[in-house]
Amino acid sequence: MRILLASSSSGSRGGGELYLLYLGRALAQRGHTVLLWASDHPRMDELANSFSGIGEVLRSPYRNTYDRRGRSLSSYLNLRAVGQLAREWKKARPDILHVNKQNLEDGLDLLHAARRSHLPNICTIHLTQSAGYLKAKLAPARDFIARRALRNYHNPLVTVLENRCQDLVSFIGESPRIRMIPNGVPIYDIARRPAARETKRADLGIGEDELLVIAVGRMVPQKRPLEFLARAENVLRRYPKAKFLWVGDGELSGAWDDWIEAHKMGRTIRRLPWRNDIPSLLMAADVFLHVAEYEGLPLAILEAMSAALPCAIASHLLREMPFLDASNSISVGADGTWMDALSDSKQLLTIGAASRKLVEEKYSYATMAEAYEALYREALGKP
Secondary structure (H helix, E strand, O other): OEEEEEEOOOOOOOHHHHHHHHHHHHHHHOOOEEEEEEEOOHHHHHHHHHHOOOOOEEEEOOOOHHHOOOHHHHHHOOHHHHHHHHHHHHHOOOOEEEEEEEEOOOOHHHHHHHHHHOOOEEEEEEEOOOOOOOOOOOHHHHHHHHHHHHHOOOOOEEEOOHHHHHHHHHHHOOOOOEEEOOOOEOOOOHHHHHHHHHHHHHHHOOOOOOOEEEEEOOOOHHHOHHHHHHHHHHHHHHOOOOEEEEEOOOOOHHHHHHHHHHHOOOOOEEEEOOOOOHHHHHHHOOEEEEOOOOOOOOHHHHHHHHOOOOEEEEHHHHOOOOOOOOOOOEEEOOOOHHHHHHHOHHHHHHHHHHHHHHHHHHOEHHHHHHHHHHHHHHHOOOO
16 A cells, blocks of 8 residues: 655654554555655654655655644634645655544644545544643634534544543544544564664663663653652662663753753753654663553653563553553552552563563564554455
8 A cells, every 4th residue: 555644743852743653654564655745844844854764755745733823723714824734745656645633723724634534544643632631822712613524524543442432422523433543553572672772771870780770751830840850859768779761852941051050960860852763771770660640651651661671650651551560560559559569570570571571462563563454454345
């Protein structure tokens, strides 16, 4: 098949966009021709450059929903651009068009263009929590517009987690169009782990006997990097030799740096910019700490699990991820009992191995690609 992946173009570092790299790579490995369509905005350059090793990249002067003053209303009424988008996609001559949306309200013009193109198409939505749930400004109006646009889209709508599927059903009503295909990640070669651990710890100046807690994500309110700092402070009271590392940057980088300076924690808690050796950093760590406010199915957690790294996850997130339990994760609640596991190296290894097994069985990007391939064939009317 010739598959065109169309990005709502919110950035190159969000999990919903990195998912395109993993899906594209896995589909290409299955023998398909995969193309990426994205905005020509500079924030999409990194994703476009990375994808160029997988397939052709098409750039367009498209404006993301959040670059528009009227947000989703402007996007929904963007009729002039709809025709142009449809023509661009048809010119690429795909067998199927796959629109990738971050949330309910972004890329509504892409859905309209997909209908206008008359190409077989599907859409994936990563975050299906409503604007009302997220306490966004003008939430009733924004939800009304998104609900109307999604109901007018008559092709498959794919969610990435069972709870996100239930959210979408609650938002637009029960429909056979609503599907669920979990995100998937590469299965890392953990035979590399001892060497990667030794090398990266030496690079970071961290001893083999020092507990290393890592997080990976954008420094934005959703990911709560300042809550990570609060949790780190609590851990250090109990384990004063522990070290902490956050990989990523964003609008809260300055607030993070100010906190570190005020608390004189620069040698204990560090922040690194985005880099390409994240798998090796995960293999060098002892625990992955994730305290986001809300999520779809975060690739960062799945990547840590693929590296056999035990994940300590905020308890409110775990309630939305029923595939994780006490056997394969650590629940971070309001009290400090979750920290008990940090001193039990045997328990950490057991949890890491169980989470790795789960990814191998259900959350590899090969499994994800196989499921999408079946849906594409269904959309094309092929067995």
